[in-house]
Amino acid sequence: MSRILDGTAVSKAIRAEVASGVASLAARGIVPGLAVVLVGDDPASAVYVASKGTAAREAGITERTLRFPADLPESALLTAVEELNRDDTVDAILVQLPLPKQIDSARILRAIDPRKDADGFHPVNAGLLLQGKPAPVPCTPAGILELLEREGVPLRGTRAVVVGRSDIVGKPMALLLLRRDATVTIAHSKTRDLPGLCREADLLVAAIGRPGFVTGDFVKEGAVLVDVGINRVTSRADVERFFPGDAKRRAAFDRNGSTLVGDCDPATAFPRASRYTPVPGGVGPLTIALLLRNTLELCRGRRLVAPSE
Ligand code: NDP
Numbered sequence: 539m540s541r542i543l544d545g546t547a548v549s550k551a552i553r554a555e556v557a558s559g560v561a562s563l564a565a566r567g568i569v570p571g572l573a574v575v576l577v578g579d580d581p582a583s584a585v586y587v588a589s590k591g592t593a594a595r596e597a598g599i600t601e602r603t604l605r606f607p608a609d610l611p612e613s614a615l616l617t618a619v620e621e622l623n624r625d626d627t628v629d630a631i632l633v634q635l636p637l638p639k640q641i642d643s644a645r646i647l648r649a650i651d652p653r654k655d656a657d658g659f660h661p662v663n664a665g666l667l668l669q670g671k672p673a674p675v676p677c678t679p680a681g682i683l684e685l686l687e688r689e690g691v692p693l694r695g696t697r698a699v700v701v702g703r704s705d706i707v708g709k710p711m712a713l714l715l716l717r718r719d720a721t722v723t724i725a726h727s728k729t730r731d732l733p734g735l736c737r738e739a740d741l742l743v744a745a746i747g748r749p750g751f752v753t754g755d756f757v758k759e760g761a762v763l764v765d766v767g768i769n770r771v772t773s774r775a776d777v778e779r780f781f782p783g784d785a786k787r788r789a790a791f792d793r794n795g796s797t798l799v800g801d802c803d804p805a806t807a808f809p810r811a812s813r814y815t816p817v818p819g820g821v822g823p824l825t826i827a828l829l830l831r832n833t834l835e836l837c838r839g840r841r842l843v844a845p846s847e
Pocket residue numbers: 678701702703704705706707708725726727728729732745746747748766767768769801821822823825
């Protein structure tokens with residue numbers, strides 16, 4: 539058994555399943571539609587949106603990206619979202635975050651019809667997740683759960699620690715693990731003795747946003763480690779620290795001037811884990827796969843269920 543939890547392979551499998559589900563709908567004359575809304579010119583957001591669009595089209599989903607300037611007033615974005623809510627060809631709506639400062643993200647996410655909520659960020663869907671009811675679930679934690687289950691990582695009765703309590707990753711991750719009968723602790727920036735708490739975990743999920751923060755002394759020998767972080771490091775000293783002796787990484791850094799590192803220190807944390815998600819190639823690819831699956835499920839829910847049901 540490989541120590542690496544291979545997010546790329548699992549995401550390929552999920553994407554193939556989605557494509558087959560889309561093909562069955564197409565045979566009945568139904569084509570799922572995804573609308574992506576991008577405000578401003580943040581380069582990272584532009585890259586994410588482009589890859590979501592390509593992946594959707596590859597799966598047979600109709601994808602439309604609405605692009606707006608960074609100074610878009612909040613009212614104009616609300617109007618755009620309402621139009622998408624009314625558009626019968628649109629099954630799933632994704633508003634790319636972060637939004638510019640003048641726009642209240644929470645208000646925009648609340649304006650999305652919960653039945654078209656591709657990211658599962660609407661409070662109604664967050665509430666359904668809390669209650670363990672069917673609802674679109676945020677893509678990153680949903681992808682992690684798929685990865686753990688398909689790779690046969692035991693969850694029932696497991697002591698799990700999730701570091702990070704964001705609405706997008708940490709909290710829904712903790713709820714999904716709880717739903718699978720793990721015993722879950724959520725840690726954050728005010729947690730006392732974080733390394734000691736993390737060392738109790740059989741399953742440790744790091745969703746913090748700090749490169750290499752979780753070092754070997756946070757990890758119980760043999761624990762399973764899920765590294766959600768995506769951090770770009772640009773200093774050679776960091777590359778030497780995180781990837782000592784890794785000639786391939788150093789060559790890539792020399793070519794690109796940067797490299798990606800997660801929230802776990804690959805030099806000291808990964809060697810203690812029985813299994814772990816690498817960065818890149820771990821959690822990242824799953825997020826898009828689950829976006830496609832959410833789109834398919836939302837389409838089925840909206841178009842295959844009779845209005846009276
Ligand atoms: P947020 O910034 O919203 O949340 C970060 C969390 O980490 C907060 O709860 C914060 O605690 C906690 N934290 C920060 N510093 C510390 C510390 N020193 N000790 C303990 N806890 C700390 O980030 P996100 O949840 O959105 O993302 C987390 C990471 O995951 C990022 O690297 C992001 O890029 C990555 N990500 C990756 C995705 C993927 O597809 N692979 C998708 C989404 C995110 P507090 O609440 O107390 O401030």
